[in-house]
Amino acid sequence: MRVQAGPGKAGGSGMGEDRFSMGTPQSARDDERVKFSYQGVPYQVPAGLTIMRALEMAGFQILHGSGCRAGFCGACATVYRDAGSPEVRVALACQTPLHPGMDVSLLSYVPVHRADYDVAASADAAGEVNRLYPELATCLGCNTCTKSCPVDLDVMGYVGALLSGDLPRVAELSFPCVSCGLCAARCPAGITPFTAALHARRAVGRRAPRAPELARRIAEVHAGAYDGELRHLRGLDRAVLEAAYHAREIRA
Ligand code: FES
Numbered sequence: 477m478r479v480q481a482g483p484g485k486a487g488g489s490g491m492g493e494d495r496f497s498m499g500t501p502q503s504a505r506d507d508e509r510v511k512f513s514y515q516g517v518p519y520q521v522p523a524g525l526t527i528m529r530a531l532e533m534a535g536f537q538i539l540h541g542s543g544c545r546a547g548f549c550g551a552c553a554t555v556y557r558d559a560g561s562p563e564v565r566v567a568l569a570c571q572t573p574l575h576p577g578m579d580v581s582l583l584s585y586v587p588v589h590r591a592d593y594d595v596a597a598s599a600d601a602a603g604e605v606n607r608l609y610p611e612l613a614t615c616l617g618c619n620t621c622t623k624s625c626p627v628d629l630d631v632m633g634y635v636g637a638l639l640s641g642d643l644p645r646v647a648e649l650s651f652p653c654v655s656c657g658l659c660a661a662r663c664p665a666g667i668t669p670f671t672a673a674l675h676a677r678r679a680v681g682r683r684a685p686r687a688p689e690l691a692r693r694i695a696e697v698h699a700g701a702y703d704g705e706l707r708h709l710r711g712l713d714r715a716v717l718e719a720a721y722h723a724r725e726i727r728a
Pocket residue numbers: 541542543544545546547548549550551552568569570571654
């Protein structure tokens with residue numbers, strides 16, 4: 477995540493805003509103030525904010541690394557230390573409440589191993605994942621990856637399933653992964669669990685039966701069934717479009 481001190485936007489920035497954020501309180505408690513540090517520099521903000529909103533309240537403008545603000549995109553990987561604690565912990569800034577005395581730092585990028593592959597070309601996907609990610613075999617079994625996962629996945633469990641070639645199990649265990657990279661940042665063996673798991677999910681998805689609904693919808697799109705609706709939306713002014721977006725039906 478890249479943040480910039482300066483005029484900023486104390487009320488939030490970019491898409492999403494609070495109404496879509498499951499982790500951001502509806503309103504900060506203005507009467508109560510919380511002290512925290514960003515990269516060692518002290519700030520004070522109203523209580524009841526997430527780390528991300530606290531930074532914005534402190535005057536930072538988040539230029540890169542704030543996507544969904546709802547715990548899905550994994551863009552806001554963060555390391556922090558609680559006051560008095562010896563432990564550096566990890567979190568998603570958009571989902572984690574600010575604690576008094578916290579010292580936080582946002583990770584702009586986690587350099588990870590991303591192999592090149594053609595998922596359609598391999599007849600032995602399990603073998604290919606292990607060939608492309610040989611460091612999987614160096615797993616120490618320390619479980620640091622699982623403890624680092626901000627969405628509570630059994631990361632070490634799916635690394636074990638990768639090693640044993642059980643890709644459907646990998647797909648099941650890793651499905652909610654937000655690709656924040658924190659497991660890779662903490663792994664002492666240099667493993668990038670989440671990119672190997674993504675390869676596995678792609679391989680499993682490639683071999684899964686095609687959903688007839690998807691084929692039907694693609695045919696409708698190609699036949700122009702939604703062209704009129706799209707034209708209508710493109711003709712709306714921004715405020716009306718935003719209101720329509722916020723009022724849209726969300727299916728579970
Ligand atoms: S901004 Fe998407 S997970 Fe935090």
